[in-house]
Amino acid sequence: MLNKSIVVLPFKNLSGDATNDYFCDGITEEIINALSQIDGLKVIARTTAFAFKGKPTDIRIIGNELGVSNAVEGSIRIIKNRIRITAQLTRTDNGFLLWSEKFDRELNDVFELQDEISLLIADKIRENFGHIDIDESLATIDTHNLSAYQLYLKGRYYQLTWNLPNIEKAIGFYKKASEFDASYADPVIAIGWCYAINASWGYMDREEGLNKANYYLDKGLAMNPDSYIGYFAKATIHFWGNWQFKEGFQDLQNCLNINPHFTEGMEALAELFTATGYFGKALEQTELILKINPLSPNHHYTKGNIHYLQGAYETALGSFENSLKLDNSFPLSRHLKVACLLFLKRKQVMMDYAKQFLSDKYLAMLEAIYESIHNQKEIEYDDLLVSEDLNLMVYWDFYYLAHSKKTEEALERFELLINQRIGQVINFQFDPFLEPLRHTSKYQDLVQQVFSSIKLLNDNLEFEKKPESKTVVVDAEIIDFREKIKGFLQEDKVYLDSEISLRTLAQQMKMHPNKLSKLVNDAMQTNFNELMNSHRLAHFKEIAADPKNSHITLLGLAYDSGFNSKTVFNTYFKKVEGVSPRKWLSANS
Known part of the structure; x- marks a missing residue:
């Protein structure tokens, strides 16, 4: 069975105005963040997803490279006060389109729209690949002020370049966002994060920068105590700014307990383990990070640095080379590649490479x-x-x-x-x-x-681990469910409705969608889509073999059986029967 995994590729800006790129990037990131909250769903991190921005996309190649079974693509067009979003979900093994939809809304509806799209994507993955628990809402935005949100996204757009002048621009946009919505915690926390980075890495007066960082972070965390970014930024101050390892570890623990898939937090934890000599734990973190963010030059550098500090220069060199394949000017990897070559006694290669920069x-x-x-x-x-x-x-x-x-x-x-x-x-x-x-x-x-x-560390100190699935079923529920679902399938024939979804069936059965998904998975040993299509196929074979339906086309009979497209029908039929519908009919008529 294919794994439950996904990459959300950067949504294309079709507005005819390049200045709207920040908005498209922001919506893409919000959908990534929303889906990342779902336990049991592997979501490729932003850095890797955005490595494909502006490049030709072959979904099958991308899926193979990243080890994911699904890809989301989309586009955004902003016209005056309206926003049009198209989105589609595709299987990466065969390029098969699982879902697509167009949305045309008021721009002010963008907050609900991002949540709606995220939920629809999650539902389709669950229906096609097996059970995952999905919350009623996946939204991560804590403002409904459009101007504040747009300014925040502009700040985020500049901050993520990690370029000093752009970080200064980002702070300016974040401050303006706070003026539009004084209760909006994200820009306040982001200001603190920017100051923490600048001060910790010597880009501004250290004491002044850390004081400013603490002021904004304390204010932001008071507004939103569940901000994982806030705790991560606090860790930046404690760990990088003050070398207070115990306090930094606690901040990162708080950060990753809220969002265990936040790769920057995982990388910071690996760096903290490295600085304190816990190399095994550091490597564990980097291996986890690289599974969901394999195209980050910084993560490959982090892995290389762990090996380098242990004296494994050949192994480290491989990681630095991987980093430089992704960004051939990545500074830390360039310098430590030189260091590895020095310790490996490759003087001429070292000097020739070092001359480049x-x-x-x-x-x-x-x-x-x-x-x-x-x-x-x-x-x-x-x-x-x-x-x-x-x-x-x-x-x-x-x-x-x-x-x-x-x-x-x-x-x-x-x-x-x-x-x-x-x-x-x-x-x-x-x-x-x-x-x-x-x-x-x-x-x-x-x-x-x-x-x-x-x-600060010992073998018993671990992060809290959330259970992969919150929904539990017991044997008695499975027995009852088998009888109940039989009625809906054999008597009501719900599968004949081509628009039936797990959520709509759950409503008919007066059951929570998570419970229905779990029961289908455990009681029927299949996923929702497979369950529906298996009954559609059986119905098709029954009516296709009946001579009185010989005047109806095979596609017409497929639609009558609940299939919603020719491609879905032919693909599923051949997968199960091993031959095309026409060949099957010739052999069985």
Whole structure:
């Protein structure tokens, strides 16, 4: 049986106005977020889904690449105050269209419309692939102010570029969104998240940035205590900003208990495990992340970094190469690819690759470090090569200092980096370039200062796990259901209605759709669509073999049996009978 899994591809902007891209992206993301709430449904994360934006799509190739059985495609057209959305759900194994629909609504109806589309998609997956519990609403938007929502989506659009000037733009849009709806928590939390990132990575004054971040996050979480983004942003402050590992772990636990499928939270957890030496747990997280977000260059980098810090340079190199296949300019992967090549003694390959993005002074430092490590050559120290800038992606100059036997100067720089909690050196206790400093008492004191209180994890500390299915049936219900469904199938012949759905049948049977889905799955050992089509096929064979219906076309008889399209009928018939309807009829008439 195909797995219950889906990718929601970016909805196309057909408005004739490229400035509406942010809105199409936002709606796509909201549908991804809504479907991600369903236990038992694998939903490909945003980063991977958006890797296909603007590219030709072959659903079967995408499905095979991502390991999913369904794909959603759609388009959006905004004309004045109206929005038109088309959406379709397709099986990726055979390109078979399971569902499609067009929606033409007032723009103000977009909130309910996103929920409606998400529920329809979820229903079709359940009907075709087996039981999942679906809530009455999957909506994740906590405003009904269209202007505030549009401004929030614009901010999100810019924030997700992770470009410093665009993050500043994002903050501006988020602040405007809050002015339109003061009760809307998402933009307030997003402002805090932006400040937390900028401060933690040295893009603004650290103390000022973290103070602003805490102000907005505390305010936003008071408005919405169930915001997983809020807890994730708090973790950014505690973990990356202050190196408070225990508090960061608790924030991430809160975040992932609310949304266990949030890949950024899972990645942050992997990074926290890495910094504190729990490499096995870190790899567990990265493997989970890559199942739902396989096209994220950052996730492949994270996996590579775990192997790199353990000295498995060949394995790490493979992950960095995977990252760079997705984004050949991804900075961290480029730098650590160089580091792996250095430790693997591939000097010429290392230098040739490094020349593509490193300046001459860094190339000189790199060559000197290589010769010091592998050939025990003493470095002729050149202080003009060393930068005073503390906001570098990788600290080649610091490594150069450490390997130049400038131990005191290196330790001074090291202490400054640690006291300022520079995120780039958070993994220092496993950094292979710091080997010359490890024997010093100063280095050991700094390790103690940062990590002495790390007692946050043990084998018994795990995240709460939600049950995959909330709906439970017992044997007595199964027996009763078999008798009840018999009446609806044999007497009422509900399958003859081509528009029958699991939800409409549940209404007729005075039963919750989740309960009906679970009973069909457990009592009948099939899914809803298979149950209906098996009875439609039996009905077709009965009426097609009757001579009095010989004047009716096979397609006409198929429609009379409840099939709703020629393709559905022919595909299902051949799957069950192994021959076409016409050949079957010739052999049985």
